[in-house]
Amino acid sequence: MTDGDASPSPASLSFEHVSLSYPTGAGNLAVLKDISFQVAAGEFVALIGPNGCGKTSLLRTTGGLLPLQQGNIRVDDMTPAQARQHRRISFVFQKPVLLPWYTAQQNVALPLSLAGWPRAQRRQMTQTMLQLVGLEAFAQAYPHQLSGGMQQRVALARALSFQPSVLLLDEPFSALDDMTREHLQHELLRIWSNNRTTVLFVTHAVGEAVFLADRILVFSARPGQLLADTLVQLPRPRTLDLLESDSFMQQVAQIRHYLRGVA
């Protein structure tokens, strides 16, 4: 099911028997149950499942935003907390979460200045990143002057600016309209093909998962368990034409089938 030892690149992420529950008034609510999988460096993995199945919680635990309760998670052979301290992981959330009092440029530079990068390097990297997402002309614009799609591109540039080894995306395009979403999915693939960061991408859109990922992990309804771990058999680079191809449709249908087994 996983690449195992034979893989040339070491496992970037490993999850062993991870379980998670939230305390509620009526006892503990189990959110994730015994999750185990590995992600190779440079792999693009989509996590898909019904709402409330714990995929977001898994992402937040991986990024060190939630404490690990049971099991073991390693990020580049570090605990999530260590990986966070070493700035190995980076988030993109459903909303862009830009600071409204900073320009696009200042928002992208924020993690760099927090990490103490020297000014010259910071400026250069910020410029490169804005160019990468096609917003160099909007460097001085404030978030409220940008469209939702542009804001999310700034968030993406910011997330990649400090060159994390793992990118955690939590339904980053779900708040956008269809056209912007398709465009940004394509952009994400283009950017990712340049730097090949390891990606965990949480989504509940089947088509999005198939279009973007190398591999799809299907989760059951709460408590989330791994139902399937499938490789996406589509060549790269992938373009929007692919969305109309038969093989794309077949893989979408396959994932739908897994998900229907859930309900």
Added chain:
Amino acid sequence: MFRHIALALLLFLLLLISLQWLIPALGIPFYILPTPSSVFERLLNPDLQESMLPHAGSTALAGMGGFLIGSTVGFGLALIFVHVPLIEQTFSPWVVALQTVPLVAIAPLLLLWFGNGLLTRMIMAALFTVFPVLVNAVRGLRQANPATQDLLQSYAISNWQRFWVLRLPNSLPYLFTGLKIGSTLAILGAIVAEFEGADQGLGFVITISTYYLDTPRTFAAITLASLLSLSLYLLLTGLERWIIFWPEPA
């Protein structure tokens, strides 16, 4: 916006004109209700201005000086409260208790302790300013969007960095609310201290002029006091719009 202001001014003008006509027509004596023109004469006649403007300046100095001291102390306390929970837990009951003390009632004490000069009036104005600034600043420094907190936490941000990057700018709209409330209260505080025994200021003018039934002068002093509060308020509103250029998040 401008239309609203124009309409409000027009209404005010109509009110003045009808009072000017109505007061003599009803035979109301000037010491009960002076005509607008007699009040304006107090404000605009150069010979009579001497008895008004220095007092307005004195109240402005006491009020604004007290406002600066009070808002600095209020914001400083807010910073300490937010960063040192132990201090907040110890002192917040005191703050609540002190807030319920009618500040007007302690004015005679302040006069006894600090004399009838500028210092007492400034302290009074500062006391009126401290609480609204403190309460609003604490609220502003506390509030933060959970998603932004998550983001910054993922960057392994230090508390100090978090303060400059997030907390301080986030608190500004709240801080300005406190400052605007505090600004009108500061002028009020200065005037209250002047009522209780001072030899200067608009509060002093109001006390003296009512004593001599010089009601036009009382009204002129009230007008100047309102203008003082209003200009401080407008100054802060302008400053707020200039500093907080971003739209507030929903």
